Amino acid sequence: MLQINDLNVHYQSKQHPVHALGPISLSVEEGGIYAVIGPSGCGKSTLLHALSGIIVKYSGEILLKGQPLCPKTHSIGFIPQNFGLLPWKNVEQNCLLSLHIKKVGIDSKVRERITYIMEKLDIASLQHRYPNELSGGQRQRAAIARSFIMNPDILLMDEPFSALDALTREEAQELFIAIWNQYKVTTVFVTHSIEEAIYMGKKIVIMSTSPGTLVEIIDNPLFNTENLRENEDYLKLSGHIRSIIKNGWRL
Ligand SMILES: Nc1ncnc2c1ncn2[C@@H]1O[C@H](COP(=O)(O)OP(=O)(O)O)[C@@H](O)[C@H]1O
Ligand SMILES: [Mg+2]
Incomplete structure (x- = not known):
């Protein structure tokens, strides 16, 4: 569906290029929801900007439905912060x-x-x-x-719920899942909330510190679980994710 091969992004900042992301390789399955989580500045927004066609200067390959990603030929939904x-x-x-x-x-x-x-x-x-x-x-x-x-073809969202207060956020998350269940649009969203990643991500993709690479991809058994915080597996999984992010693991 979406295939990312050896993606690297450098920004040209004054004299020095900044290595903001990569290398990243990832296959995104059709009909999946991928929650990308990682420390601030690791390149999450940069990743979405590359996937949405906003950033076109990158090395590596991004294929959508087998074709090089292009906003003119593909239909890409992007919800910025x-x-x-x-x-x-x-x-x-x-x-x-x-x-x-x-x-x-x-x-x-x-x-x-x-x-x-x-x-x-x-x-x-x-x-x-x-x-x-x-x-x-x-x-x-x-x-x-x-x-x-x-x-x-693909929906990208950058920290879609972070600007909302807690109650509005929960309501919006539930509404999103309800509408997503209807249409099953392949979705990649970025979050800095472990709880949001576990509630809304069928797969949770954990990134390292800058320049972000992929540390772990988790098949999330708790996707769309009601009363998530009361589930005993929730504590285990959120603890696991927290420890990876805190340790700033790099592959
Ligand atoms: N336009 C830019 N020019 C130079 N550096 C940038 C630019 N945008 C982001 N960066 C740098 O790239 C890295 C990744 O940024 P970003 O993708 O916004 O991270 P995140 O969304 O994970 O917080 C950071 O070190 C940031 O300072
Ligand atoms: Mg960001």
Whole structure:
């Protein structure tokens, strides 16, 4: 589905190039949700920027559906940390943006999908509001709706819930999983929350300190578990992840 081979990213900063990421090799299975977790500055955002086509200067290979990754040929959903809504467009216009860009006609089937997603994410009544008229949680739900409406080959999210307060965050996480279960869009998201990685990641990818490489990939048995914190395996798994990150392991 998504194949990353020997990916390295260097930034050109003044005279010195900064080795920000890599080398990273990873196969992302179709219909997976991958939670990428690692220490601050290890290159998590850089990884998503390379996967979304924002960064095009990298070495190595990124293949999506067997073809070199390209935002023009692939459909890539990316939710940045600030949600990325255009302030001069209302919720409906923001949500339909990718369909307009890709020149997708809105027939009755597409319309049905749009209505379903908007209702499921509880933003149907907010369609005519502008981003500055929305709460953080509402903005975030609009960004998620936009991504699912475009039906991307892959969905990338950079710390999608970190700007939300605790209650709104939990609600948003549950809504995300509910809508994801409906469409099973292949998703890679970055988080610095161990709890979020365990609740939302079918696979948990742990990165080393900068420049980030992959330390461990965990098949997470606790994905989408209710009352996660009360589960005794949760303590074991979160302790394991915490110790790896704290020790700043490198391969
Ligand atoms: N535009 C840039 N120019 C130079 N260095 C950068 C730039 N963006 C990020 N970096 C550096 O690259 C490394 C990885 O950054 P980033 O991907 O933002 O990390 P994370 O998201 O894991 O916190 C850091 O050392 C950061 O300082
Ligand atoms: Mg970041």
